[in-house]
Amino acid sequence: MADQAKNLLRELPSVDHLLHHPKSEPLLARLNRDYVTQQCREILDELRSAIRQGKSVGAKELAEESILSQLETRIGLDREPKLIRVINATGTVLHTNLGRAVLPQPAIDALCRVGSSAVNLEYDLAQGERGRREEMIEKLLMNLTGAEAATVVNNNAAAVFLGLNTVANGKEVIVSRGELIEIGGSFRIPEIMAKSGAILREVGSTNRTHPEDYEEAVNENTALLLKVHTSNYKIIGFSSEVDLTQLVEIGKKHKIPVMEDLGSGALVDLSRYGLPKEPLAAERIALGADILTFSGDKILGGPQAGLVVGKGTWIKQMSKNPLHRALRCGKLTLAALEATLTLYQQSANIVEEIPTLKAFTRSLKEIEEMGERLLPALQTALGKEFRLSLEDSTSQIGSGALPTEEIPTKVIAIQHDGMRAERIAQRFRGANPPIIGRIKDNRFLLDLRTIFDPNDLIPNFKQTGS
Numbered sequence: 001m002a003d004q005a006k007n008l009l010r011e012l013p014s015v016d017h018l019l020h021h022p023k024s025e026p027l028l029a030r031l032n033r034d035y036v037t038q039q040c041r042e043i044l045d046e047l048r049s050a051i052r053q054g055k056s057v058g059a060k061e062l063a064e065e066s067i068l069s070q071l072e073t074r075i076g077l078d079r080e081p082k083l084i085r086v087i088n089a090t091g092t093v094l095h096t097n098l099g100r101a102v103l104p105q106p107a108i109d110a111l112c113r114v115g116s117s118a119v120n121l122e123y124d125l126a127q128g129e130r131g132r133r134e135e136m137i138e139k140l141l142m143n144l145t146g147a148e149a150a151t152v153v154n155n156n157a158a159a160v161f162l163g164l165n166t167v168a169n170g171k172e173v174i175v176s177r178g179e180l181i182e183i184g185g186s187f188r189i190p191e192i193m194a195k196s197g198a199i200l201r202e203v204g205s206t207n208r209t210h211p212e213d214y215e216e217a218v219n220e221n222t223a224l225l226l227k228v229h230t231s232n233y234k235i236i237g238f239s240s241e242v243d244l245t246q247l248v249e250i251g252k253k254h255k256i257p258v259m260e261d262l263g264s265g266a267l268v269d270l271s272r273y274g275l276p277k278e279p280l281a282a283e284r285i286a287l288g289a290d291i292l293t294f295s296g297d298k299i300l301g302g303p304q305a306g307l308v309v310g311k312g313t314w315i316k317q318m319s320k321n322p323l324h325r326a327l328r329c330g331k332l333t334l335a336a337l338e339a340t341l342t343l344y345q346q347s348a349n350i351v352e353e354i355p356t357l358k359a360f361t362r363s364l365k366e367i368e369e370m371g372e373r374l375l376p377a378l379q380t381a382l383g384k385e386f387r388l389s390l391e392d393s394t395s396q397i398g399s400g401a402l403p404t405e406e407i408p409t410k411v412i413a414i415q416h417d418g419m420r421a422e423r424i425a426q427r428f429r430g431a432n433p434p435i436i437g438r439i440k441d442n443r444f445l446l447d448l449r450t451i452f453d454p455n456d457l458i459p460n461f462k463q464t465g466s
């Protein structure tokens with residue numbers, strides 16, 4: 001090592017010195033000493049390795065004053081939350097990577113209410129004794145779907161897992177090969193089945209499964225017939241599946257329950273709003289499903305949760321399974337879910353009150369008008385080197401709902417002669433808050449379907465200094 005580097009290393013102040021500097025006092029009054037010490041060490045380590053690598057480090061940077069001001073900046077950045085608001089202009093309404101459903105206002109109010117106080121989560125106010133935490137959700141779900149019983153767990157993956165473990169641990173479950181789905185984030189039916197203790201019995205082929213296939217597979221060790229909504233793909237062409245009605249018939253004949261994993265599972269018929277139809281929970285119950293599971297944060301538009309409805313005998317067993325305790329929801333989820341389901345029960349205009357449904361059902365005209373107002377403002381904000389245009393495109397529902405269906409939308413396409421679309425996208429991601437769009441044909445697109453406040457799309461590049 002050069003002598004100069006050795007001298008610089010010798011000049012580095014010690015952690016102790018830094019902590020006893022008068023400038024550290026206010027920091028140590030607010031923050032715990034271990035944390036501040038650790039931050040000091042990290043800065044000193046970084047300086048030391050920079051010096052060793054021969055990077056140009058001036059004596060000024062080694063002064064205590066300078067290190068302490070670095071310390072303050074570092075601590076300030078550390079305090080900033082890392083889970084932050086972003087603007088979803090991707091056109092995928094339910095984007096799993098962006099947190100899926102945006103909650104309705106009453107659900108947000110409920111989160112604050114129960115987060116800041118003691119609540120009667122498992123306390124029966126009438127009797128003054130222990131109560132059941134899921135009770136209010138169960139009643140709402142029964143009311144909304146016509147099911148005999150209901151329960152709720154952490155997410156739909158947990159609901160499927162719990163159902164399989166409760167009904168079919170050590171026994172066979174018959175599933176069509178056309179329904180052995182994988183959902184993003186490593187939810188695979190064969191794997192979840194193996195972990196639950198159930199034995200997968202595949203029948204049929206990828207594109208065609210017939211009632212006889214199930215009939216022939218039934219034996220004394222069969223515990224369940226499982227139907228899985230192929231929510232993120234569609235088999236088209238020469239294909240046939242056994243529908244729920246047929247499956248329920250086979251189940252009745254052999255006294256075997258039928259469980260359906262609906263995936264999204266809607267509580268309102270979206271075809272009323274000109275959208276393609278997603279299976280309705282109430283209809284599936286009416287068709288005779290014994291157990292039905294679906295997500296709280298997909299088309300339903302509520303918090304992450306796994307909703308389970310069906311016949312009393314099975315649901316009761318699922319609630320009593322010790323795994324239910326491991327998969328249960330916390331008070332925040334239950335409060336947000338109660339508020340969301342209450343809207344479904346009471347609201348005269350549900351598509352206005354649930355942001356997810358609002359995004360799906362918004363008229364193209366409204367989106368276009370917002371785009372026309374936004375265009376000049378965005379042009380001014382970006383500068384004239386950027387070429388902007390308002391164009392037709394299609395949005396997706398996302399999160400594995402209606403995979404082949406697209407909803408017409410309007411996008412603002414952004415181009416720049418000296419900048420590739422990836423670079424434009426990167427700049428928008430660096431804005432505060434970050435704006436996430438999509439790239440198509442080397443153009444950066446901002447999809448307006450999920451944008452309700454046009455100001456959200458005027459990027460603020462300053463604070464993060466992209």
Ligand SMILES: *Cc1c(COP(=O)(O)O)cnc(C)c1O
Binds near residue numbers: 155229399
């Ligand atoms: C989304 C989905 C799941 C997983 O649901 P989560 O709520 O994300 O756990 C399971 N099955 C199907 C068919 C799905 O579409």
